[in-house]
Amino acid sequence: MKYRHLGKSGLQLSELSFGAWVTFAQQISNETAERLMTIAYDSGANFFDNAEAYAEGRAEIVMGNVLKKKGWPRDTFVISSKVFGAATGLTRRA
Secondary structure, X not given: OOEEEOOOOOOEEEOOOEEOOOOOOOOOOHHHHHHHHHHHHHOOOOEEEOOOOHXXXXXXXXXXXXXXXXXXXXXXXXXXXOOOHHHHOOOOOO
């Protein structure tokens, strides 16, 4: 796996991230999600992507449950997430 630095932070992220977009909590079982995340992690991926809008928040729950079950050291992976702008009051205009 190749890695890149996140800005000047020194944080190294895998060039490939593993995302939960249309699959977690919708198209695949929780067991399959765990298996796929494990393959990604064991292959060197340390960057996992999610969003509160994926499967109406259920994708984050699935990913969180997998991470808890696996017990990987917290300093060995990064989780990115997104929130849906105006509906949450987190816009710059709010």
